[in-house]
Amino acid sequence: MFSPLIDELIHSLCCLPGVGRKSAQRMALHLLERDPEGAGRLVGALGTAIEKVGRCLHCRILTEQPVCYICSNQRRNTGLLCVVETPADVVAIEQSGTYQGKYFVLNGRLSPIDGIGPKELGLPQLFQRLRQEQQVTSQADEAEVEVEKDNANAPVTELILATNPTVEGEATAYYIAEQARQCGITVSRIAHGVPLGGELEYIDGGTLTHAFSSRRSI
Amino acid sequence: MFSPLIDELIHSLCCLPGVGRKSAQRMALHLLERDPEGAGRLVGALGTAIEKVGRCLHCRILTEQPVCYICSNQRRNTGLLCVVETPADVVAIEQSGTYQGKYFVLNGRLSPIDGIGPKELGLPQLFQRLRQEQQVTSQADEAEVEVEKDNANAPVTELILATNPTVEGEATAYYIAEQARQCGITVSRIAHGVPLGGELEYIDGGTLTHAFSSRRSI
Numbered sequence: 039m040f041s042p043l044i045d046e047l048i049h050s051l052c053c054l055p056g057v058g059r060k061s062a063q064r065m066a067l068h069l070l071e072r073d074p075e076g077a078g079r080l081v082g083a084l085g086t087a088i089e090k091v092g093r094c095l096h097c098r099i100l101t102e103q104p105v106c107y108i109c110s111n112q113r114r115n116t117g118l119l120c121v122v123e124t125p126a127d128v129v130a131i132e133q134s135g136t137y138q139g140k141y142f143v144l145n146g147r148l149s150p151i152d153g154i155g156p157k158e159l160g161l162p163q164l165f166q167r168l169r170q171e172q173q174v175t176s177q178a179d180e181a182e183v184e185v186e187k188d189n190a191n192a193p194v195t196e197l198i199l200a201t202n203p204t205v206e207g208e209a210t211a212y213y214i215a216e217q218a219r220q221c222g223i224t225v226s227r228i229a230h231g232v233p234l235g236g237e238l239e240y241i242d243g244g245t246l247t248h249a250f251s252s253r254r255s256i
Numbered sequence: 257m258f259s260p261l262i263d264e265l266i267h268s269l270c271c272l273p274g275v276g277r278k279s280a281q282r283m284a285l286h287l288l289e290r291d292p293e294g295a296g297r298l299v300g301a302l303g304t305a306i307e308k309v310g311r312c313l314h315c316r317i318l319t320e321q322p323v324c325y326i327c328s329n330q331r332r333n334t335g336l337l338c339v340v341e342t343p344a345d346v347v348a349i350e351q352s353g354t355y356q357g358k359y360f361v362l363n364g365r366l367s368p369i370d371g372i373g374p375k376e377l378g379l380p381q382l383f384q385r386l387r388q389e390q391q392v393t394s395q396a397d398e399a400e401v402e403v404e405k406d407n408a409n410a411p412v413t414e415l416i417l418a419t420n421p422t423v424e425g426e427a428t429a430y431y432i433a434e435q436a437r438q439c440g441i442t443v444s445r446i447a448h449g450v451p452l453g454g455e456l457e458y459i460d461g462g463t464l465t466h467a468f469s470s471r472r473s474i
Contacts, residue, residue, distance in 0.1 A: 039347040041319040043305050050301040053294030055286045061274065067343055068273045069302065070309055070318055071363055076271030077306050083268040085299045087261050087284070088292050100288055101259040125285055129257040145289055 044070070098143045098160050099125050108132075108141060115139045120198040121214060123147050123207065127200065139198070147206040148213060161214065168194055168221040196224045203230045203248075262288070316361045316378050317343050326350075326359060333357045338416040339432060341365050341425065345418065357416070365424040366431060379432065386412055386439040414442045421448045421466075 040048065044066055051062035069077040093099065094106035101107070108114065108128070118139025122128055128141050144159040156162060171193035197218045201207035215225045231249035232241055241249075258266065262284055269280035287295040311317065312324035319325070326332065326346070336357025340346055346359050362377040374380060389411035415436045419425035433443045449467035450459055459467075 039350050040343075041309070041321065041324065043301075043309055043320045044318060047301040047305045050294070050298040053287075053291050053298060054283050056279065056282075063344060063347070064274070065272050066305070067318070069271075070305060071342075073271050074306050076268070077302055080268040080271060081299050081303045081306070083261070083265045084287065084295055085303075087265045087288060088295050088299070091259070091261055091288055100262060100285070102261045103259065106259065125258070125289075126281060129281070132257050 093145075094143075097141045098145055099128060099141065113138075115192070117192045117195045118198060119194045119196070120200050121211075122200045123202055123210075127202075131200070144201070144210065147201060147204075148210040149206050156213070159210070161217070164214075165217050165221060168197075168218060168223055172222050194223060196226060199225065199227045258284075311363075312361075315359045316363055317346055317359065331356075333410070335410045335413045336416060337412045337414070338418050339429075340418045341420055341428075345420075349418070362419070362428065365419060365422075366428040367424050374431070377428070379435070382432075383435050383439060386415075386436060386441055390440050412441060414444060417443065417445045 040063075047066045047070075048059065048062045051057055051065050052059060054062075057065070069080075087102075090102040091100050092102070094101050094109055095104055096109040097106060099106050099108070103110075115138050118137075119142055120131065120137060120139055121142045121144065122131070123144050123146065125143055125145075128143060131137050131141075142160075142164055144161075146154050146159055148154060148156070148159065175193050197214070199211040199214060201211045211227055215227070218225045229252065230245070231252060232238065232245065238246070258281075265284045265288075266277065266280045269275055269283050270277060272280075275283070287298075305320075308320045309318050310320070312319050312327055313322055314327040315324060317324050317326070321328075333356050336355075337360055338349065338355060338357055339360045339362065340349070341362050341364065343361055343363075346361060349355050349359075360378075360382055362379075364372050364377055366372060366374065366377065393411050415432070417429040417432060419429045429445055433445075436443045447470065448463070449470060450456065450463065456464070
């Protein structure tokens with residue numbers, strides 16, 4: 039129905055998540071008819087981003103710098119390392135303002151059926167780093183050498199697993215916990231239960247079961 | 257929260273219709289993490305489309321050709337001209353396969369509050385063309401010259417108004433009808449009423465009122 043170039047554009051827009059043929063058609067016509075300027079900006083921004091954005095060498099988050107702004111922030115507590123599935127999770131945690139440690143972004147979750155194993159999530163490098171840090175620390179302890187233990191260079195002492203409470207997320211957390219314990223590191227999992235402001239009436243059974251089995255004495 | 261380039265990309269994606277900050281963030285991360293190839297295709301397709309797509313000289317639809325494939329189709333009946341608001345409307349009508357005439361795309365509707373008048377919709381050119389065609393026809397009739405009256409070159413005899421049944425759409429249709437009648441052309445409006453397969457129970461009052469007032473004897 040459309041001319042070849044517009045058809046091609048509609049087809050390309052379908053690669054966006056949650057965008058089908060009809061929405062893509064609407065987007066294409068909007069961009070060409072109403073907002074060619076915005077479309078030009080989008081071409082520029084997307085082109086530059088594809089070219090320059092890579093992963094942070096430390097935490098694997100998406101960034102155009104070799105090391106992201108969180109990893110290069112000297113004020114953050116390097117003793118805490120929070121493992122999350124996606125960069126969006128980092129944004130959500132940062133927005134809550136509750137956490138001052140560093141992150142490790144898996145960019146996925148263990149899912150053998152999709153061919154995603156520990157290697158794809160960068161886990162071997164993580165465990166190697168944890169093991170090295172532990173060795174350095176224990177050697178220093180043995181030699182009773184005064185090691186500078188400021189926040190910025192402290193080795194990881196606690197791994198906080200904040201993967202999603204889905205089947206794959208739980209499996210990923212379990213796998214990481216097992217491996218990290220072998221490195222002699224404290225491993226914790228963020229709490230799951232009834233969200234604040236939630237009403238019991240509308241909470242699903244799985245969450246309620248978990249909330250009961252994880253109850254704490256007050 | 258994100259690095260500047262990613263922030264810029266998210267901001268640019270917000271120009272898409274129906275896409276807010278949260279969806280744009282999801283799209284940006286999806287493109288960069290999961291589908292850089294699709295993102296590259298999108299940059300190419302959008303860049304080429306902005307550069308090359310313009311309006312058809314006859315019907316104002318979006319196309320990369322000077323004259324679109326409908327206007328250059330010799331088999332279509334030029335005696336009928338259907339006025340629609342957007343290229344998407346043309347697609348909808350073409351998909352129904354019911355109409356064999358030509359189109360005129362307003363790319364909008366009269367909306368003085370947004371600064372959209374007849375000029376922005378290309379109406380002066382349309383009326384001028386209709387008037388010229390009428391003059392040529394009447395001169396030919398007066399001189400009793402045999403004018404070739406095949407479909408491809410026949411002057412417009414009926415203007416079918418298919419703008420949307422909204423306040424602005426109706427006002428646009430009324431304005432065009434007034435002007436076209438002065439050119440001596442038959443003007444019609446597509447029927448509005450209960451859609452086929454619709455249930456009266458769920459039809460809004462306005463549509464029902466219209467359906468009753470426009471009833472036909474059978």
